[in-house]
Amino acid sequence: VIDADSRAASEEKLIRFATAALARAGVPVADAATVARVLVAADSRGIEAHGCARLPSYVRRVRSGAIAAKPSATVVRATPSSFVLDAGNGLGPPAARRAMDETISRARGAGVAFGAVSNSNHFGIAGYYAMLALEHDMIGIAATNAPRTTAPTFGTERAIGANPWAYAVPAGTEPPFVLDFATSQTVSAGRTIDEAALPLGGLGTDNGGHKGYGLGLLVDVMCAVLAGGAFGFVVPAATDARDTEAGAISHFFGAIRIDGFRDVAGFKADMDRELRAFKESEPAPGFARVYVAGEVEHERVLAARTHGIPLRATIWSELATLARELDLPFAIAP
Amino acid sequence: VIDADSRAASEEKLIRFATAALARAGVPVADAATVARVLVAADSRGIEAHGCARLPSYVRRVRSGAIAAKPSATVVRATPSSFVLDAGNGLGPPAARRAMDETISRARGAGVAFGAVSNSNHFGIAGYYAMLALEHDMIGIAATNAPRTTAPTFGTERAIGANPWAYAVPAGTEPPFVLDFATSQTVSAGRTIDEAALPLGGLGTDNGGHKGYGLGLLVDVMCAVLAGGAFGFVVPAATDARDTEAGAISHFFGAIRIDGFRDVAGFKADMDRELRAFKESEPAPGFARVYVAGEVEHERVLAARTHGIPLRATIWSELATLARELDLPFAIAP
Numbered sequence: 077v078i079d080a081d082s083r084a085a086s087e088e089k090l091i092r093f094a095t096a097a098l099a100r101a102g103v104p105v106a107d108a109a110t111v112a113r114v115l116v117a118a119d120s121r122g123i124e125a126h127g128c129a130r131l132p133s134y135v136r137r138v139r140s141g142a143i144a145a146k147p148s149a150t151v152v153r154a155t156p157s158s159f160v161l162d163a164g165n166g167l168g169p170p171a172a173r174r175a176m177d178e179t180i181s182r183a184r185g186a187g188v189a190f191g192a193v194s195n196s197n198h199f200g201i202a203g204y205y206a207m208l209a210l211e212h213d214m215i216g217i218a219a220t221n222a223p224r225t226t227a228p229t230f231g232t233e234r235a236i237g238a239n240p241w242a243y244a245v246p247a248g249t250e251p252p253f254v255l256d257f258a259t260s261q262t263v264s265a266g267r268t269i270d271e272a273a274l275p276l277g278g279l280g281t282d283n284g285g286h287k288g289y290g291l292g293l294l295v296d297v298m299c300a301v302l303a304g305g306a307f308g309f310v311v312p313a314a315t316d317a318r319d320t321e322a323g324a325i326s327h328f329f330g331a332i333r334i335d336g337f338r339d340v341a342g343f344k345a346d347m348d349r350e351l352r353a354f355k356e357s358e359p360a361p362g363f364a365r366v367y368v369a370g371e372v373e374h375e376r377v378l379a380a381r382t383h384g385i386p387l388r389a390t391i392w393s394e395l396a397t398l399a400r401e402l403d404l405p406f407a408i409a410p
Numbered sequence: 411v412i413d414a415d416s417r418a419a420s421e422e423k424l425i426r427f428a429t430a431a432l433a434r435a436g437v438p439v440a441d442a443a444t445v446a447r448v449l450v451a452a453d454s455r456g457i458e459a460h461g462c463a464r465l466p467s468y469v470r471r472v473r474s475g476a477i478a479a480k481p482s483a484t485v486v487r488a489t490p491s492s493f494v495l496d497a498g499n500g501l502g503p504p505a506a507r508r509a510m511d512e513t514i515s516r517a518r519g520a521g522v523a524f525g526a527v528s529n530s531n532h533f534g535i536a537g538y539y540a541m542l543a544l545e546h547d548m549i550g551i552a553a554t555n556a557p558r559t560t561a562p563t564f565g566t567e568r569a570i571g572a573n574p575w576a577y578a579v580p581a582g583t584e585p586p587f588v589l590d591f592a593t594s595q596t597v598s599a600g601r602t603i604d605e606a607a608l609p610l611g612g613l614g615t616d617n618g619g620h621k622g623y624g625l626g627l628l629v630d631v632m633c634a635v636l637a638g639g640a641f642g643f644v645v646p647a648a649t650d651a652r653d654t655e656a657g658a659i660s661h662f663f664g665a666i667r668i669d670g671f672r673d674v675a676g677f678k679a680d681m682d683r684e685l686r687a688f689k690e691s692e693p694a695p696g697f698a699r700v701y702v703a704g705e706v707e708h709e710r711v712l713a714a715r716t717h718g719i720p721l722r723a724t725i726w727s728e729l730a731t732l733a734r735e736l737d738l739p740f741a742i743a744p
Contacts, residue, residue: 158522158670159671160671186490187491187492188492188522188523188524190670215632227694230700231691231693231700233692235687245628245631253631255624255628257618261618276610276611276617276621277617277618278611278616282612283617283619284591284612285617291589293684293688293702293703294577294589294703296684303672304671304672307684308688309687332524333492336489336491337493337526337636337638338494338637338638342638343635346638350630354562354565354569357565358565358566359564359565360561360564360565363565365564366563366564367563367564
């Protein structure tokens with residue numbers, strides 16, 4: 077939403093600027109464009125913490141050599157329905173995009189497929205990759221581990237990251253069901269974190285904190301242990317130091333063909349019925365209505381197409397600073 | 411744990427009794443034995459609400475004809491990596507066991523596989539089926555929808571059931587990682603539920619209630635919409651009436667070969683390292699240590715092997731009543 081604290085940016089110009097900034101740092105243009113699209117998609121969906129706010133840090137890390145500008149990524153194991161990609165410590169989005177495309181391609185042949193990626197870095201929003209499956213009439217899955225922020229239930233040490241899971245399920249005339257959630261409580265991105273964050277469900281077990289902790293650990297297993305990457309306490313803690321550390325981050329992707337179970341048209345019609353039933357169900361006093369996962373973000377994307385992408389003034393100014401540092405023109409207004 | 415409110419039962423005798431009770435109700439002996447093993451496994455793991463406490467209701471529902479004693483279950487679609495089974499409104503455990511075995515068998519060939527089951531009933535603990543994958547060096551997944559108990563975030567209507575997800579991941583010398591969790595908060599089983607329960611994460615969004623709601627709806631989609639079963643508000647609400655209603659319950663199963671990603675021995679050694687790191691991490695003040703998912707249940711299974719399976723006195727006496735009703739001998743003490 078455009079408000080007093082934010083200004084509208086042009087999607088196209090923002091992508092062009094982010095691409096140019098990364099290319100100036102030495103990233104091949106095709107990879108830079110992939111990163112730009114992923115970051116701008118996050119801003120478009122209103123997930124600011126994984127949007128262009130990350131661009132200065134991406135650029136700094138590539139320029140410092142903490143992230144390889146031109147990684148040599150290698151497939152280290154492959155079957156018709158699974159593979160592992162060593163991302164060569166490159167930027168997360170190009171490795172993740174390649175891996176999700178590969179997962180979808182394998183699922184086209186095998187019906188279902190999964191891919192795990194080791195030796196990568198921050199990949200943006202998990203939902204971006206899960207949603208790539210939608211146009212192929214598949215259910216998409218994406219997950220990543222992340223720098224450690226969160227204490228396990230009954231523990232005090234930062235042991236797990238935000239470790240999001242995303243699932244995208246196509247519908248017919250309704251927007252797709254896109255569940256993209258951190259298994260931890262929100263922590264501010266890009267800031268020093270002095271205290272351990274809590275898992276989804278909060279402290280202790282009363283609201284299911286042990287389930288959130290379990291889901292966070294599951295993400296670490298499915299991404300990092302399966303990929304042979306850095307897991308558990310070997311993953312860096314989230315501190316300011318991360319700008320100069322290699323990410324040691326792992327991802328996990330999945331795709332499931334719907335027509336392996338039912339005809340796609342019938343499935344989508346039922347998804348529409350399912351989602352509408354929830355949206356039309358009785359709201360609690362004081363609430364206008366019930367939402368389904370992905371709906372609010374979908375509305376933001378539609379609004380951004382009309383009004384531009386809202387960028388907070390602080391982020392706008394950080395991007396302007398970055399442009400000056402890189403000696404690039406800065407013109408992102410519509 | 412055996413305490414003042416509970417008595418120890420013999421696992422073998424309890425399975426024999428539950429098998430006989432279901433067989434007396436008209437269930438084929440092989441199916442009855444499958445149900446018995448699933449219910450007793452739940453008691454063994456300390457998950458009483460899905461254990462033999464359910465046996466009287468299972469028997470009542472079969473005898474009333476609400477559940478088919480001898481269902482004709484049919485595979486309605488199959489590919490090398492996926493299938494849908496219409497369970498013919500039989501008891502949940504035989505359909506679920508068949509489906510998980512089929513999933514594992516397909517995953518052996520295809521690397522990964524999923525199966526969805528429609529027209530079924532309560533299947534016991536999801537973890538039972540997920541754990542069947544472990545001895546095949548696969549990651550197991552199981553989920554089910556359930557009678558409606560839980561309101562969506564910002565809603566008031568009972569729209570979703572307990573809808574558990576289970577994931578079982580093998581380790582080496584450590585017990586396996588078994589995450590088996592309801593996506594709703596606990597509700598008492600087998601009782602009239604007058605008010606809507608809350609999703610995992612609780613009321614509103616502060617502790618992630620919207621994520622728990624999203625996960626619960628995802629389970630309904632992956633089980634029921636994918637299987638072409640009853641979904642959303644078509645699933646019966648949880649009331650006492652359920653003893654006489656057909657279940658209209660759907661399940662979802664998955665299996666993933668670990669060697670599609672890495673050598674199994676290396677994976678298991680890393681799982682041991684991962685799980686130990688969490689177990690040895692610093693506990694919060696007032697807590698003895700940090701646990702990993704499935705560990706407490708594993709300890710209960712070991713204790714039950716030595717001391718017998720603890721059954722609450724009220725359940726013991728309900729089973730004794732059932733034995734009298736069915737004119738069966740009742741001898742479940744060790």
